[in-house]
Amino acid sequence: MNIALAGRTVLVLVVFSHSIFLMAQGHLFAGLVENLLLMSFLLYGTLNPGSRLFGPVQRKVDEGFWLTIDDGPDPGDTPVILDLLDQYETKAAFFLIGEKAAKYPDLVREIRKRGHQIGNHTWSHPQTSFWAAGPIRTSREIKKCQDLLTEILGEAPTLFRAPVGHRNFFVHPILRVLNLRLIGWSARGFDAVSTDSQEVLEKINGSLGEGSIVLAHEATAIAPEVIEGILKLLQTYDEPVVGTGS
Ligand SMILES: [Zn+2]
Structure with a gap:
């Protein structure tokens, strides 16, 4: 696993854990919102063909x-x-x-x-x-x-x-x-x-x-x-x- 992927994985796990922690502490709404934002962020990077969230994608050429x-x-x-x-x-x-x-x-x-x-x-x-x-x-x-x-x-x-x-x-x-x-x-x-x-x-x-x-x-x-x-x-x-x- 390279450093960039490891960093992203840790970040996702931290945010996910934090959302669960919030819900467990009784902050149900805040935890759900954080969780939904995280899932939307991941889905955008995954399903949008033009998204550069996970890395570069070439969509144009310099000429012609x-x-x-x-x-x-x-x-x-x-x-x-x-x-x-x-x-x-x-x-x-x-x-x-x-x-x-x-x-x-x-x-x-x-x-x-x-x-x-x-x-x-x-x-x-x-x-x-x-x-x-x-x-x-x-x-x-x-x-x-x-x-x-x-x-x-x-x-x-x-x-x-x-x-x-x-x-x-x-x-x-x-x-x-x-x-x-x-x-x-x-x-x-x-x-x-x-x-x-x-x-x-x-x-x-x-x-x-x-x-x-x-x-x-x-x-x-x-x-x-x-x-x-x-x-x-x-x-x-x-x-x-x-x-x-x-
Ligand atoms: Zn195809």
């Missing part, structure tokens, strides 16, 4: 736009998306799920061969429970994916994206050990849950701004049309689409 594509590799979508990116002469970052990468290692190598970046998106993408995972499970989710991608690619990824952007108390210390940078986003169209590509593209267009990191997904019903729509949309701007977030 950065296209990022999550949840692959996918045998149906990845080859189509790679061809689209070539057609529009654009580079992107693919945040891959370890379990899928294990099934389709050739697709992982193909993404790299075509000149795109590859990032870690956890081993099993536990989107409903990652925020509540303990240190061992959090570490296993990140490290198992990291080890597999490193084995396939011959070099370790340096980018990480949390499932649905949720973090927990333990993510940042693990990222530091594995030399991973947490990447968020600033433009998205909820394409993972929508079936209307036009609506998705309108939302992305509405949230695009200077230095936007654009979030898109593969392995959805509308992935290729959304990606093509984004590529067309980005071409209407003077800003370049950068293939790297650094």
Whole structure:
């Protein structure tokens, strides 16, 4: 455990203990308020994808736009998306799920061969429970994916994206050990849950701004049309689409 995490853990335990102490002393209301504030503070840092409460998250690039594509590799979508990116002469970052990468290692190598970046998106993408995972499970989710991608690619990824952007108390210390940078986003169209590509593209267009990191997904019903729509949309701007977030 590093010093920052140890410090935060001690602080949380002290505040939590103090709230219990207050309640035990008969100051029920004050103790409850303190307890609720502590829980709200922790939930904000955990569930808000843009929160920097537990550590840094990159949500912008210095110039242009950065296209990022999550949840692959996918045998149906990845080859189509790679061809689209070539057609529009654009580079992107693919945040891959370890379990899928294990099934389709050739697709992982193909993404790299075509000149795109590859990032870690956890081993099993536990989107409903990652925020509540303990240190061992959090570490296993990140490290198992990291080890597999490193084995396939011959070099370790340096980018990480949390499932649905949720973090927990333990993510940042693990990222530091594995030399991973947490990447968020600033433009998205909820394409993972929508079936209307036009609506998705309108939302992305509405949230695009200077230095936007654009979030898109593969392995959805509308992935290729959304990606093509984004590529067309980005071409209407003077800003370049950068293939790297650094
Ligand atoms: Zn995802």
